[in-house]
Amino acid sequence: MDLKICHLYPEVLNLYGDRGNIRCLENRLKWRGIDCTVTGVGIGSGESLKDYDLFFIGGGQDFEQEVLLEDLKRGMGNEIRSAAEDGKTFLCICGGYQMMGHYYQTHDGVKCEFLGIVDFYTEGSKTRMIGNYAFRLGEESGASTVVGFENHSGKTWLGSGVKPLGTVIKGFGNNGEDKTEGVRFRNIFGSYSHGPILPKNPELCDFILKTALERKYGSAELLPLSDGFETLAHESVLSRIVSA
Amino acid sequence: MSKPNILQTVAAVAACKATRTGLRLAKKGGTALPGKAARVFAKNILEVTSEGMEIIVVTGTNGKTTTCRMLEHALTSSGRECLSNKSGANLLSGVTAEITCNATITGRPKTHYAVIECDEGALRHVVPLIHPKVIVVTNLFRDQLDRYGEITHTLNAIREGISKVPDAVLCLNADESLTASLAQDMPNKVLWYGIDTPVGEQKDAEISDAKYCIRCGNEYQYEYHTYAHLGGFFCPSCGYKRAKPDVAVTDFVHMGPRGTDVRMRLPEGGAKEGGTESAKAPAGKEQEVHIALPAVYNTYNAAAAICAYSAFGLPREEILSSLANVHSSFGRMETFRPGKCDVQMILVKNPAGCNQALSYLADMEETFDAVFCLNDRTADGHDISWIWDADYEKVCGCGRLRHIYVSGDRAEDMQLRLKYAGAKEESVTLIKDNAKLLEIMKASDVPVFVLPNYTSMLALRDVLAQATGTQAFWKG
Numbered sequence: 160m161d162l163k164i165c166h167l168y169p170e171v172l173n174l175y176g177d178r179g180n181i182r183c184l185e186n187r188l189k190w191r192g193i194d195c196t197v198t199g200v201g202i203g204s205g206e207s208l209k210d211y212d213l214f215f216i217g218g219g220q221d222f223e224q225e226v227l228l229e230d231l232k233r234g235m236g237n238e239i240r241s242a243a244e245d246g247k248t249f250l251c252i253c254g255g256y257q258m259m260g261h262y263y264q265t266h267d268g269v270k271c272e273f274l275g276i277v278d279f280y281t282e283g284s285k286t287r288m289i290g291n292y293a294f295r296l297g298e299e300s301g302a303s304t305v306v307g308f309e310n311h312s313g314k315t316w317l318g319s320g321v322k323p324l325g326t327v328i329k330g331f332g333n334n335g336e337d338k339t340e341g342v343r344f345r346n347i348f349g350s351y352s353h354g355p356i357l358p359k360n361p362e363l364c365d366f367i368l369k370t371a372l373e374r375k376y377g378s379a380e381l382l383p384l385s386d387g388f389e390t391l392a393h394e395s396v397l398s399r400i401v402s403a
Numbered sequence: 404m405s406k407p408n409i410l411q412t413v414a415a416v417a418a419c420k421a422t423r424t425g426l427r428l429a430k431k432g433g434t435a436l437p438g439k440a441a442r443v444f445a446k447n448i449l450e451v452t453s454e455g456m457e458i459i460v461v462t463g464t465n466g467k468t469t470t471c472r473m474l475e476h477a478l479t480s481s482g483r484e485c486l487s488n489k490s491g492a493n494l495l496s497g498v499t500a501e502i503t504c505n506a507t508i509t510g511r512p513k514t515h516y517a518v519i520e521c522d523e524g525a526l527r528h529v530v531p532l533i534h535p536k537v538i539v540v541t542n543l544f545r546d547q548l549d550r551y552g553e554i555t556h557t558l559n560a561i562r563e564g565i566s567k568v569p570d571a572v573l574c575l576n577a578d579e580s581l582t583a584s585l586a587q588d589m590p591n592k593v594l595w596y597g598i599d600t601p602v603g604e605q606k607d608a609e610i611s612d613a614k615y616c617i618r619c620g621n622e623y624q625y626e627y628h629t630y631a632h633l634g635g636f637f638c639p640s641c642g643y644k645r646a647k648p649d650v651a652v653t654d655f656v657h658m659g660p661r662g663t664d665v666r667m668r669l670p671e672g673g674a675k676e677g678g679t680e681s682a683k684a685p686a687g688k689e690q691e692v693h694i695a696l697p698a699v700y701n702t703y704n705a706a707a708a709i710c711a712y713s714a715f716g717l718p719r720e721e722i723l724s725s726l727a728n729v730h731s732s733f734g735r736m737e738t739f740r741p742g743k744c745d746v747q748m749i750l751v752k753n754p755a756g757c758n759q760a761l762s763y764l765a766d767m768e769e770t771f772d773a774v775f776c777l778n779d780r781t782a783d784g785h786d787i788s789w790i791w792d793a794d795y796e797k798v799c800g801c802g803r804l805r806h807i808y809v810s811g812d813r814a815e816d817m818q819l820r821l822k823y824a825g826a827k828e829e830s831v832t833l834i835k836d837n838a839k840l841l842e843i844m845k846a847s848d849v850p851v852f853v854l855p856n857y858t859s860m861l862a863l864r865d866v867l868a869q870a871t872g873t874q875a876f877w878k879g
Contacts, residue, residue, distance in 0.1 A: 170614055174545075176791025182823050220553045226620055290785060308786050353788050358819055388822050391833075392815040399812075 160379070161194035162371055165211035167239075167255070168219070169199040171227055175310070177217035177252055179355030183364050184213065184250075191382050193372075202230045208238040213248045213371040216255030218353065224254070228271070231258075236274050243276050248346040248371035252356060256341065256349035257281045257313055277344045278318030287312045292330020292352070293400045294340040296363065300324055300348065303362035306396045307352025315351075317342060324350050329400050346370050359392045407445030412510040415444035416452065419503040434492035438500030449499045449532040452506035456486075458517045458533050459711050460526070460571075462561060463541030463582065465756045466704045467493070467520045469696065470541060472732040473708035474518045477722035486517040489732065493522045498529050523557050526564030530571070537714045538565060538591075539574040539707050543581040544631065544755035545612050545792070547784035554581065554612055565589060572714040574707060577648040578633040584617045586646070594670075596710040597648035601627035601634070602655065602699050603762070612755070618643045630699050630762075631755045650710040652702055653689060660767075662695045663702050670713065693727040696736060700759045734860040739867045742845035746867065748853045750860050752783070757793035757854070764852055765801040771850045773804055774840060775821070776811040776859035783856050787813050795824035805849060807831045810840060811859040837866045845870070 166181055181197055188195045200206050208214070219227070231239075243249060243259075251259055263271045265283040289310045296303050305325060314334035317323060323333065324341030332340035332351070341350035348367055350356060357364040365381050372379030407415065419441035426436060441448045461470045471487055478485040488501040498519055506512050521529050523543075530538065540561060545554055558581050565573065569590045576582045577597035586593045611632045615622055619641035626635030637644035649670040656664040668689050694705040705726050712722040731737050734750040751757040764773065779787050798804055799821060807826055809817045814833050821831055834840055840863065844851050855863055867873070 170611070173792075175786065176788035179788070179791035179820075179823070182791075186823065220555070226615060308788055310786060353786070355788060355791055358791075358823065359816070388815070388819045388828065392819040395813075395815040 160372060160376060161196070162188060162213055162368070162375070163211045164195055164197045164213045164215065165208060166197055166199045167214060167216045168201060168227055168230075169217075170201050172217035172219040172255055174218045174220065174253070175308070175353035176355045177353060180217070180250060180252070180357045181215055183355070183357035183361075184215070184368065187361065187364055187368060187384065190384055202226055205234065206238075208242045209245075211242065211247065212375050213367070214239075214242065214250070216249065216251045216258065218253030218255055224271075231274065239274060240276055243345060243347055246346050246374050248367060248374060249348065250357075250367055251347065251349040253311060253351055253353060256351065257315065259342070259347060259349055260315065263313060277342055277347060277349070278321050279315055279342060281313040281315045284312055284314050288331035288335055290330060291396060291400045291403070292332065292340075293328040293397055294325035294330070294332060295328055296325040296366075297322055297343060300343050301362055301366040303360070303366075304328070304397065305350075305352065305356065305360045305363055306393055306400060307350070307354040307356050307360070309351045310353060311351050315342075324348060329403070346374060359389060359396065361386050361389045361393075405447070406450055407448055409509065411445035412448065412451050413508055415441040415448040416503055416506055416508055416510050418444055419448075419500060423500065423504050432490055434488075434490040435494065435496040435500060437504055438492075438496035438498070441499055441503045442496065447532060448503055448510070449495075449529075451510040452503045452512060453517070453533040454512065456502075456512050456515060456517055456533070457715070458519055458535040459537045459539065459715055460519045460521050460530060460533070460535040461539040461541065461707075461711070462521045462523050462526050462564075463539070463576075464523070464544040464546045464557075464753065466541040466700060466707065468732050469701060469735050470539060470704045470707045470711075471518045471520045472735075473705060473722070473726060473729050474711060476729045477708070477712055477725040478516055478518070478717075480725045481717075481721040483516055484514050486514045488520055491520065491733075493520045494525045495528045498525075498533070502533070524560050526561055527567060530564050531567040534568060535571050537574060537711050538568070538571045539711045540576065540582045540585060541704070541707055542576050542579045542633070542755075543612070544753055545789070546753040547786070555617075558584070558617075561585065562589075565591060574710040574714055576633070576703065576707065577646045578629055578635070578703075580613045580617060580623060580632065580636050580643075580645075583646060584643075587618075592714075594650070594710050594714050595646045595648040596650040596703075596706040597645070598629045598633075598652040598699075598702065598706070599648070599668075600652065600654055602629045616641060616643055630759060633703075648706075650706050650713065652706055655702075656691065658697070658699075660697050662693060662697055664691060664693050665702060666690070667692050667706070667709070669709070669719065690723070692723055695727055695729050696731055698736075698759060698763050700756070701736075734855070734864055737864070739871045739873065741841060741867060741870045742847060744847050744850050746844045746847075746851045746853060748855065748860065748864060748867070750857065751793075751854045752856050754789050754792035757790075760854055761794060761798045764804070765797045767801075767803055767850075769850065770803050770805050771852055772806045772808070772847055773798065774808045774810060774844075774851060774853040774855075775817050776853065776855035776863060777809070777813040777817045778811045778856055778859040779813050780858045782858050787816055790817060790820045795821055799824040799826045805830075808840060808843065809833050810835055810837070810863070811855070837863050841866050841870055
């Protein structure tokens with residue numbers, strides 16, 4: 160078995176240690192003897208995405224966003240859409256997550272059109288939602304607990320037919336109001352969680368890997384790994400979050 | 404802003420001094436609270452207590468404290484009295500405390516010179532009150548994004564500060580594209596410093612804080628790199644490029660753990676007019692300079708200090724000779740000897756600085772132990788995910804790292820990061836108790852390098868200082 164991992168726009172979408180997610184996906188496959196390759200696909204590559212199995216899209220800084228939106232319009236947007244419709248697995252964080260929705264509207268009314276692959280939209284607010292937070296994944300994403308760090312001013316509102324990735328235990332999540340966090344649609348996992356999200360939440364990482372392997376090979380069993388450091392890191396943050 | 408009257412001034416100065424005395428009697432550092440107390444009586448007391456002083460302000464992400472230390476050392480070793488906020492309290496309240504505590508009761512400064520480290524976000528509040536003669540901007544890197552927001556927000560905050568003091572001479576890092584852009588559309592005189600030559604491995608950093616042109620958005624190209632996104636950058640699209648520095652390192656003669664010998668090109672005269680105009684090479688002379696602090700980033704700090712000293716109008720020989728015997732400031736490559744072997748503490752607060760410290764460790768020729776401490780308190784930034792942007796891989800894989808200790812509020816996160824960097828689980832020990840860490844350092848038969856972030860450094864330094872009879876940080 161092997162997985163072809165695509166890191167989209169690594170040169171701009173690389174905030175807050177998000178490359179740790181790539182390391183995590185890669186290592187948890189290798190530690191089990193499963194092959195994988197990671198390819199960075201940057202702005203202006205014009206590359207086809209059809210051979211990849213698993214995509215990672217991270218968060219970036221606003222001032223670099225314009226360059227990126229132009230590239231999406233030049234054809235990369237359609238490549239991403241086809242891959243998503245084809246059932247390929249996506250992990251999208253923060254700005255990368257927002258990009259999968261319809262649009263982002265700033266608090267003074269400027270609207271930025273996004274891919275519209277998933278039915279949700281994001282509205283800017285004046286206050287930033289910042290801090291360690293925790294949420295419980297929905298049944299369809301493995302039902303484990305996730306800890307992370309959120310830092311966003313956009314409030315995301317999911318369409319009626321779309322499920323969140325999880326339910327907020329403590330923190331803000333999508334919008335600070337409806338207790339939803341992230342999105343789960345087809346094989347797309349979207350979240351606001353930096354941290355990076357995967358190393359401290361190995362169950363979520365394995366769930367995502369399993370999703371990608373099953374899509375490719377029909378079925379997949381992942382051998383257990385020794386997650387001592389992972390569990391310690393997860394639990395120490397979780398107890399700080401819950402007691403804060 | 405209105406200046407305080409004499410009654411307000413006397414009350415503010417008295418409040419400042421009384422608060423500091425009280426805190427010191429209680430064995431507390433008291434670096435910001437006295438400033439807050441003073442400002443209760445006179446909000447702009449700093450404008451009075453700094454009046455007539457000649458001041459250099461240093462701001463930027465990394466290197467502020469060390470650059471200040473170099474400048475202060477040059478001033479004092481040439482017999483000039485000088486104030487500085489050594490403790491690192493670099494917000495408006497901390498600067499107010501430092502300067503106001505040193506004034507007479509009627510608010511007149513007792514010292515003529517000051518070297519002030521200033522937080523990037525606080526610059527716009529501090530400089531309109533103290534009217535610095537020179538402002539140094541060291542560099543901009545991603546740092547505490549949860550507090551400052553994006554790097555361009557920090558840049559804009561600095562720009563706003565500078566715009567309030569058009570008479571101040573700017574000393575800017577020519578090799579750093581974000582900082583260098585501050586020269587644009589500013590009436591201030593500019594002096595540039597930089598490194599003309601490549602250093603170390605020449606490759607594009609995997610993560611760059613400034614990959615795209617700040618003016619036009621196209622990708623920069625580089626003639627050479629020094630570290631991180633610093634080097635001979637140019638934009639092939641709009642023509643924005645590195646300015647030719649007035650103070651330039653032209654060659655590295657020797658780099659060792661005790662310091663760096665470089666050749667430098669130095670200007671003949673003072674600052675010149677205008678913004679980015681610098682195509683004409685300043686007709687300077689070359690000279691060998693010894694910098695008694697190791698690593699490339701300290702070479703930048705030294706160049707910044709020389710540049711600022713020149714802009715300040717004092718004899719350059721003073722700083723050139725004092726750099727040869729400058730000591731590090733607290734927690735910045737500060738060495739202790741609690742037992743048989745040296746313990747060196749290197750403060751790391753963000754990926755760029757951390758990578759520099761890790762390269763320094765990876766270049767060690769002897770076996771060593773390392774201690775990585777990570778807190779996530781307000782002064783550190785609550786977001787610790789930057790540890791994944793720093794290349795711990797290069798030290799975990801270097802072969803001379805014997806054992807690793809992790810400590811601090813987020814030691815567990817650091818431990819997991821190191822597993823991904825290639826550390827074997829059995830070579831990492833988690834110890835949160837600083838007293839126990841001290842025992843390990845005392846007993847160590849190899850040098851120990853401690854890389855803490857800010858508040859974890861303060862706590863562990865306290866323990867080490869007590870054990871070795873070193874001064875408290877606020878006496879530094």
